[in-house]
Structures are given as C-alpha cells and as structure tokens.
Amino acid sequence: MELGAMPELKKYMKRVMPFVAMIKENLEKNGPRVLDLELEFDERAVLLENIVYLTNSLELDQIDMVFASEADDKVKEDCCPGKPFCVFRSEPxxxxxxxxxxxxxxxxxxxxxxxxxxxxxxxxxxxxxxxxxxxxxxxxxxxxxxxxxxxxxxxxxxxxxxxxxxxxxxxxxxxxxxxxxxxxxxxxxxxxxxxxxxxxxxx
The missing domain is CATH 3.10.20 (Ubiquitin-like (UB roll))
Structure with missing residues (x-):
C-alpha cells in the first residue's frame, strides 16, 4: 500500500508485488544484506577487469560498458545491481x-x-x-x-x-x-x- 501511494511507482504497480515477494524470499534466504542499496564489490571494475576474457569467450568484437543511467528506458527498467543488461548489435x-x-x-x-x-x-x-x-x-x-x-x-x-x-x-x-x-x-x-x-x- 505504501509503494502504491508513490506517484513515481504508479506505472510499475504490476511489478511491485512480484518484487516484494522476491525481496521477502531473498531476505529469508540470505539475511538483511539483500536490502543493501549497493553491492559489496565494484561491479563495473570487475567487468572491466575481465573484459578481454568476456569478449573472447562470447566471441564478440567489442564490449562497450555504460551505466544504466546513460542508456534508454528499456535498459533502465530491466537493469539492476548484480544483473547487468546486455544489448547486442551488429555493425556494418x-x-x-x-x-x-x-x-x-x-x-x-x-x-x-x-x-x-x-x-x-x-x-x-x-x-x-x-x-x-x-x-x-x-x-x-x-x-x-x-x-x-x-x-x-x-x-x-x-x-x-x-x-x-x-x-x-x-x-x-x-x-x-x-x-x-x-x-x-x-x-x-x-x-x-x-x-x-x-x-x-x-x-
């Protein structure tokens, strides 16, 4: 009910209950650290450190890494800490x-x-x-x-x-x-x- 009262969450209400259920399940499984707003490690630094391995093992020409805030709405919606969102493209x-x-x-x-x-x-x-x-x-x-x-x-x-x-x-x-x-x-x-x-x- 509290989340439903927030105007910025109105359009996401269909996702609120599954989100709350997931957080509750994770809380029971992993303890209060799941409520942390930041990861315990620098996710971007880890990905950049392994970018050559990722590029070669995924058989890609290049990987560009950007923050979700710099991407389009689809990425902003689906990307979250610990779960990077991938967009594949083919260059001419x-x-x-x-x-x-x-x-x-x-x-x-x-x-x-x-x-x-x-x-x-x-x-x-x-x-x-x-x-x-x-x-x-x-x-x-x-x-x-x-x-x-x-x-x-x-x-x-x-x-x-x-x-x-x-x-x-x-x-x-x-x-x-x-x-x-x-x-x-x-x-x-x-x-x-x-x-x-x-x-x-x-x-």
Missing part, C-alpha cells in the same frame, strides 16, 4: 579478402568484414573465428600490400612471402566508406587505401 562493414601465401600451411584465404575503428587485434580476432586453424593469435602477422591495386595480382614467390608488403602496426586504425565500399587505414597521422585484400602470416 566492408568485405575484404584475407590472403595467406604460406605454402603447405593448411591456412586458407577467406573474407571478413572490416568495421569502422577496427584495430589490428580486432581484425586478427575476427579472422581466427572464421579460420579455426589459427590457435595462437600472438603469432599472426597482419600485412598490407605496398601497391593495393597490383599487389594482390602478383604471384607470391616461395620463401619471399613478405616481399611487396608492409606490416600493420598496433597503432593502426581502419576506416570504412559504406557508400564506396572502400577501406582506409590511418597510422601516425597518415591515411592510406588498403585495397580489397590484406595478407596474414602465422609465424
């Missing part, structure tokens, strides 16, 4: 060929989507989900052709798989144009086209 991308020129490696050429803001690591992670032959991501070297137009058309020379190619650094950031279906990469203030093919080597 531009398809690029991933070429592996190593002979007898058992690794195949494939296509993956490059998304705006991608880094070298995010591309390698996405590649490893498509190509299960890649076990150790730290051994993957990502490269681009010096000449993005002619480079992919040249026949690779045995033992010279890196010739005519440049390594992509950790600081590189990828940019896409969905209208033109093109991919550019920026590094140290320089922007360059990468064409429609990247090269990966497993060392």
């Amino acid at each position: 991308g531009v398809s690029v060929s991933m070429l592996n020129p190593q002979p007898a490696s058992g690794l195949f050429s494939t296509k993956i989507e490059i998304r705006h803001g991608d880094s070298k690591d995010s591309i390698i992670r996405r590649l490893s989900r498509v190509n299960r032959g890649i076990k150790d991501l730290s051994k993957v070297k990502l490269m681009r052709f010096e000449d993005p137009v002619l480079g992919p058309r040249r026949i690779p020379i045995l033992g010279k798989e890196e010739e005519g190619k440049l390594a992509i650094s950790d600081s590189s950031v990828f940019h896409i144009s969905l209208e033109k279906s093109t991919v550019q990469m920026s590094d140290n203030g320089l922007k360059m086209d990468i064409g429609d093919t990247l090269v990966y080597l497993v060392q």
Whole structure:
C-alpha cells in the first residue's frame, strides 16, 4: 500500500508485488544484506577487469560498458545491481579478402568484414573465428600490400612471402566508406587505401 501511494511507482504497480515477494524470499534466504542499496564489490571494475576474457569467450568484437543511467528506458527498467543488461548489435562493414601465401600451411584465404575503428587485434580476432586453424593469435602477422591495386595480382614467390608488403602496426586504425565500399587505414597521422585484400602470416 505504501509503494502504491508513490506517484513515481504508479506505472510499475504490476511489478511491485512480484518484487516484494522476491525481496521477502531473498531476505529469508540470505539475511538483511539483500536490502543493501549497493553491492559489496565494484561491479563495473570487475567487468572491466575481465573484459578481454568476456569478449573472447562470447566471441564478440567489442564490449562497450555504460551505466544504466546513460542508456534508454528499456535498459533502465530491466537493469539492476548484480544483473547487468546486455544489448547486442551488429555493425556494418566492408568485405575484404584475407590472403595467406604460406605454402603447405593448411591456412586458407577467406573474407571478413572490416568495421569502422577496427584495430589490428580486432581484425586478427575476427579472422581466427572464421579460420579455426589459427590457435595462437600472438603469432599472426597482419600485412598490407605496398601497391593495393597490383599487389594482390602478383604471384607470391616461395620463401619471399613478405616481399611487396608492409606490416600493420598496433597503432593502426581502419576506416570504412559504406557508400564506396572502400577501406582506409590511418597510422601516425597518415591515411592510406588498403585495397580489397590484406595478407596474414602465422609465424
């Protein structure tokens, strides 16, 4: 009755009784600490500390963590301490060929989507989900052709798989144009086209 008299709870009255029943049950089971308004630990800090594990084990490209107060009404309604609310989304991308020129490696050429803001690591992670032959991501070297137009058309020379190619650094950031279906990469203030093919080597 007290909760029903609160104007801010009027529209939530259907949920009040189940909420009260849940709190009562938790109180009997776990004691008065269930009435605490804050958790005993910093939930956000724990999630951020484990974000790499969560990203990899859930096979996601990226996890953005925000407070419920910064989200829309649906999240504000359903999110509560100890029970984070997940929203999944798919970002548009531009398809690029991933070429592996190593002979007898058992690794195949494939296509993956490059998304705006991608880094070298995010591309390698996405590649490893498509190509299960890649076990150790730290051994993957990502490269681009010096000449993005002619480079992919040249026949690779045995033992010279890196010739005519440049390594992509950790600081590189990828940019896409969905209208033109093109991919550019920026590094140290320089922007360059990468064409429609990247090269990966497993060392």
